[in-house]
Amino acid sequence: xxxRIQTIYELLLDSFGSQKWWPAETPFEVIVGAIxxxxxxWKNVEKAIRNLKRNGLLxxxxxxxxxxxxxxxxxxxxxxYNVKAERLKNFLKVFVEEFNxxxxxxxxxxxEKLRIKLxxxxxxxxxxxxxxxxxxxxKEVFVVDAYTFRIFKRDGIIDSENxxxxxxxxxxxxxxxxxxxxxxxxxMHALLVELGKKFCKKVPQCNRCPLKxxxxxxxxxxxxxxxxxxxxxx
DNA sequence: GACCAGGCACATC
DNA sequence: GATGTGCATGGT
Numbered sequence: 001x002x003x004r005i006q007t008i009y010e011l012l013l014d015s016f017g018s019q020k021w022w023p024a025e026t027p028f029e030v031i032v033g034a035i036x037x038x039x040x041x042w043k044n045v046e047k048a049i050r051n052l053k054r055n056g057l058l059x060x061x062x063x064x065x066x067x068x069x070x071x072x073x074x075x076x077x078x079x080x081y082n083v084k085a086e087r088l089k090n091f092l093k094v095f096v097e098e099f100n101x102x103x104x105x106x107x108x109x110x111x112e113k114l115r116i117k118l119x120x121x122x123x124x125x126x127x128x129x130x131x132x133x134x135x136x137x138x139k140e141v142f143v144v145d146a147y148t149f150r151i152f153k154r155d156g157i158i159d160s161e162n163x164x165x166x167x168x169x170x171x172x173x174x175x176x177x178x179x180x181x182x183x184x185x186x187x188m189h190a191l192l193v194e195l196g197k198k199f200c201k202k203v204p205q206c207n208r209c210p211l212k213x214x215x216x217x218x219x220x221x222x223x224x225x226x227x228x229x230x231x232x233x234x
Numbered sequence: 235g236a237c238c239a240g241g242c243a244c245a246t247c
Numbered sequence: 248g249a250t251g252t253g254c255a256t257g258g259t
Contacts, residue, residue, distance in 0.1 A: 038241040044257060045240090079256040083242080125242050145240055162248095193240055202238065 004157065004224050005173035008211065009184065012191035015214050019190035022135035027103045028060060030136035034128050035087050036078040047077035060101030064092045087123025094121055103136065111139045126163050134189070140182050142170040143189040147196025154200070154209035156224075 023042075024030045029049065036045045051074045052058040057066060066074075072085045094117075099105040106114065111133065118129040126144070133139040144166045152158045158166060174188055175181040199210035215222055 034240085037239090039239060039254085040241085040256080041239045041258070043239090044255095047257090077256060079239090080241090080254045081256080083254055087242085123242065127241065131240080143240085147240070189240085196240085 001157075001169070002173045005170060006176075007223075008155075009174060009188050009191070011211070011214060011218065011220060012195060013187060015218065016191055016194050019187060019194060021186055021190035022131070024135075027136040029058060031091065031132050032058065032063075032088065034131040034135070035091065035123070036075060036084055038080070038084070038087075038128060040079050044078045048075040051075070051077070060092060060096055063088065064096045064101070083123065087121075090121050090123050091118075094118075107137050111141065114139075115141070126167075130167070134182075134185055138182060140171075140175070140185060142167050142174070142185045144170075145189070145193065146202075147192050147200060148189070150200050150202070151192055151196060151210060154207060155211050156209075 022030045022033065024033055032052070033045055033049060036048050049058065052063075055074065057063055057074065063071065068085050068089055071088065072081045075081050075084055075088075078084060095101055095106070109117075114137075115129060115133060118124055118132065119126065124132075130141045130143040133141045134143055144163050148166060148170075149158070149161045152166065153161075158169070170188065171185070174184050195210050195214070199213055212222070
């Protein structure tokens with residue numbers, strides 16, 4: 001399995017190139033984006049972030065002090081703006097009141113302890129928290145998302161959608177001593193999103209694995225295909 | 235107009 | 248644990 005995950009990583013990197021994620025200017029912007037992008041296309045998130053920047057509000061203390069109704073109107077383009085404003089406020093309360101609004105104070109924390117603490121914030125689930133840990137705080141955590149499940153399922157790597165299972169699967173198989181584990185975790189997630197956006201849309205009648213397409217383009221054999229089983233694909 | 239998007243909480247079985 | 252629903256804007 002180790003070779004298999006690594007092979008996919010190299011194949012995607014070769015096909016799409018380094019993605020240099022997360023698209024943001026500061027770690028704090030990463031966090032705001034991570035919350036706003038829940039079940040939402042990045043284009044819409046960009047609009048919301050542009051609003052915040054234009055009005056000089058994209059900082060911990062400005063957002064903390066901003067009345068929630070004003071926040072809602074700022075982030076409106078990102079959709080679900082009522083719940084997302086609440087979720088941002090929930091995070092900001094902890095961030096400002098317990099960490100003084102300083103990213104470095106979050107970075108100092110132990111990875112596992114901080115993960116558990118952030119998961120307790122209402123509105124921050126596993127993917128959001130792991131995105132924050134990985135891309136805003138440089139913690140070695142792999143982010144699993146809907147595309148990861150879809151692509152891995154269609155390639156026969158997994159058969160269930162257990163978040164923690166897939167996370168440790170990638171974390172254990174993609175890290176290798178002597179290599180840049182952190183940047184590999186960042187790239188792998190970004191590459192899977194890129195592949196998913198291009199070739200793995202949520203079309204129920206389409207079970208084609210996008211990796212097959214990439215392999216064909218590169219003239220690469222899927223050396224693991226004979227181990228494949230037939231799963232319930234979606 | 236239908237369907238989807240870089241989730242999450244909550245209810246129900 | 249698995250499955251279903253509300254949350255909402257904007258692009259295809």
